[in-house]
Amino acid sequence: MSPETQRKIEALFPRYPEKRGALLPAIYLVQAEKGYVGPQDARALAELFGLEPVDVWEVLTFYNMFYTSAQGRHHVYVCTNLPCSLRGARTLLKELESHLGIRCGQTTPDGRVTLAHEECLGSCGTAPVMRVDGEYVENLDLSEAKRVVDSLE
Amino acid sequence: MITQPYITNYLSEHYADDAYRELSGYEARGGFEGLRKAVQMEPADLVELVKSSGLRGRGGAGFSTGLKWSFMPSGNDRPKLFVCNADESEPGSFKDRLIMERGPHQMLEGILIGAWAVGASKTYIYIRGEYKVPTRRVEQAVKELYERGYLGQKILGKKGFDHDIVVHSGAGAYICGEETGLLESLEGKKGQPRKKPPFPAQYGAFGLPTTVNNVETFAHVPFIVARGLDWFLAIGTEKSPGTTLFGVSGQVERPGLFELPLGTPLGEIIDHAGGVRGGRALKGVIPGGMSMPILLPEDLDVRMAEEFLSERGTHLGTGGIMVMDETTCMVRVAAVTSYFFRDESCGQCTQCREGTGWIHKICERVEAGRGSPADLELLDDLPGLMEGQTICAFADAAAWPIQGLLRHFRADFEAHIAAQRCPFPESFEL
Numbered sequence: 256m257s258p259e260t261q262r263k264i265e266a267l268f269p270r271y272p273e274k275r276g277a278l279l280p281a282i283y284l285v286q287a288e289k290g291y292v293g294p295q296d297a298r299a300l301a302e303l304f305g306l307e308p309v310d311v312w313e314v315l316t317f318y319n320m321f322y323t324s325a326q327g328r329h330h331v332y333v334c335t336n337l338p339c340s341l342r343g344a345r346t347l348l349k350e351l352e353s354h355l356g357i358r359c360g361q362t363t364p365d366g367r368v369t370l371a372h373e374e375c376l377g378s379c380g381t382a383p384v385m386r387v388d389g390e391y392v393e394n395l396d397l398s399e400a401k402r403v404v405d406s407l408e
Numbered sequence: 409m410i411t412q413p414y415i416t417n418y419l420s421e422h423y424a425d426d427a428y429r430e431l432s433g434y435e436a437r438g439g440f441e442g443l444r445k446a447v448q449m450e451p452a453d454l455v456e457l458v459k460s461s462g463l464r465g466r467g468g469a470g471f472s473t474g475l476k477w478s479f480m481p482s483g484n485d486r487p488k489l490f491v492c493n494a495d496e497s498e499p500g501s502f503k504d505r506l507i508m509e510r511g512p513h514q515m516l517e518g519i520l521i522g523a524w525a526v527g528a529s530k531t532y533i534y535i536r537g538e539y540k541v542p543t544r545r546v547e548q549a550v551k552e553l554y555e556r557g558y559l560g561q562k563i564l565g566k567k568g569f570d571h572d573i574v575v576h577s578g579a580g581a582y583i584c585g586e587e588t589g590l591l592e593s594l595e596g597k598k599g600q601p602r603k604k605p606p607f608p609a610q611y612g613a614f615g616l617p618t619t620v621n622n623v624e625t626f627a628h629v630p631f632i633v634a635r636g637l638d639w640f641l642a643i644g645t646e647k648s649p650g651t652t653l654f655g656v657s658g659q660v661e662r663p664g665l666f667e668l669p670l671g672t673p674l675g676e677i678i679d680h681a682g683g684v685r686g687g688r689a690l691k692g693v694i695p696g697g698m699s700m701p702i703l704l705p706e707d708l709d710v711r712m713a714e715e716f717l718s719e720r721g722t723h724l725g726t727g728g729i730m731v732m733d734e735t736t737c738m739v740r741v742a743a744v745t746s747y748f749f750r751d752e753s754c755g756q757c758t759q760c761r762e763g764t765g766w767i768h769k770i771c772e773r774v775e776a777g778r779g780s781p782a783d784l785e786l787l788d789d790l791p792g793l794m795e796g797q798t799i800c801a802f803a804d805a806a807a808w809p810i811q812g813l814l815r816h817f818r819a820d821f822e823a824h825i826a827a828q829r830c831p832f833p834e835s836f837e838l
Contacts, residue, residue: 280576282579373580
């Protein structure tokens with residue numbers, strides 16, 4: 256991690272009665288640097304927090320929003336939980352798979368897009384929904400979904 | 409952007425108004441009258457008031473908020489914490505998101521009233537990581553409160569009323585909505601729930617006395633204090649006063665949020681959502697988020713409050729209503745549901761870790777036309793072997809919907825096994 260990221264992490268420590276409370280926010284900061292948190296980064300975090308590397312690794316791998324390997328430049332996650340499925344989300348996901356030529360969970364060969372599915376995003380009143388680079392795109396239909404995906408550089 | 413509620417009441421009255429998100433706009437529409445009144449009261453009287461209001465937690469369990477507050481130890485030998493559970497992840501639930509996006513100060517005022525009542529010096533607001541816009545709105549609102557002296561030291565000039573708020577992002581784990589899973593996560597650990605006792609009021613986040621309340625629960629509190637008991641008790645039912653933001657999703661004409669008194673009949677809420685889409689007939693309704701057992705069309709008369717729903721073998725949960733029309737294959741519903749619980753089980757209890765996987769595999773097999781009568785027998789047994797056998801209520805939440813589907817739609821499962829294929833070609837795609 257960069258010295259700047261380390262400074263940002265250390266600035267979070269006083270917010271919690273115990274330093275470890277800052278671990279999730281710290282992982283986000285490291286992840287923001289290069290898109291994922293690998294074994295080396297986990298060891299560096301463990302050092303900074305006074306933890307064993309496995310303490311960091313088990314946290315990293317418990318949560319869906321942390322990545323331990325490189326992802327595509329853009330993340331496209333389609334919600335496939337029941338309220339979205341009832342409104343066509345799985346049909347839409349299949350169409351996006353064939354549009355991008357990859358299966359759900361894969362990244363396009365040029366590294367442009369990682370396509371995945373995800374559980375309920377709290378957008379059931381505006382279903383179906385996908386999360387594109389962290390932002391919600393709601394009330395989706397297929398042409399809109401393709402347009403959004405094609406607009407990603 | 410989340411849509412506005414189609415029907416508003418006291419909580420959502422001003423949600424269409426962008427100014428209401430800001431402190432000045434909130435104050436101009438009655439905001440912080442509740443806190444001003446609260447700090448004139450003795451903390452113990454305030455706890456008593458919230459207890460007498462009958463306010464029940466809106467996060468799913470429906471426990472008395474005032475009673476929960478009363479569990480906090482008195483005295484100040486150890487710092488006391490509040491945690492606002494904004495990890496809204498129960499499928500079919502999207503109300504807390506609306507509150508944080510359109511009325512964040514309601515929640516924050518409720519937190520401050522509670523902080524005065526129980527003597528909490530700090531609140532962690534744990535917001536699910538996917539909720540970027542709500543997080544930004546809440547962070548902005550907290551910043552305004554610091555600037556205007558509603559947070560920090562000597563709040564409203566009151567000696568000894570100091571409070572800080574930290575906004576903390578989750579990272580994508582349904583189990584962190586369970587209160588002790590949330591506390592573990594807040595401590596920088598895997599979100600694996602704790603054995604109780606000790607309860608959070610004795611040993612909560614970082615070992616400190618902690619009360620965890622849901623976003624919407626906090627949002628009701630300022631109204632109760634500002635407008636009084638008589639006003640609040642006149643809304644809703646005797647045992648479940650107040651309104652809630654019912655979320656209607658699935659196969660209806662107008663999915664969305666509807667703020668209505670607790671006790672409003674289920675059919676009336678679905679009518680507000682325009683009824684079943686495309687003029688189709690109703691097949692089933694999940695009344696309170698995906699964990700809650702499904703109801704049948706003949707249950708549309710049920711009043712949406714815990715005391716009435718429990719008579720029908722289900723629960724109010726989060727008030728997230730999912731509507732399924734006549735084309736729906738209930739084995740597909742079981743497959744989607746059981747996949748979710750398999751994926752989200754934290755893995756620490758054997759019954760849950762293994763049971764959720766078994767249930768999902770059986771549902772997939774039956775749906776794919778490879779099921780046998782023995783599969784159905786196993787499916788009858790498994791939920792009962794999980795329910796009540798684990799550290800937290802997640803196993804119950806995974807078991808109940810399957811039990812509900814088998815109770816009401818056994819014929820769907822049997823038809824798959826007899827035909828060795830899915831007999832519902834028009835159902836939503838899996």
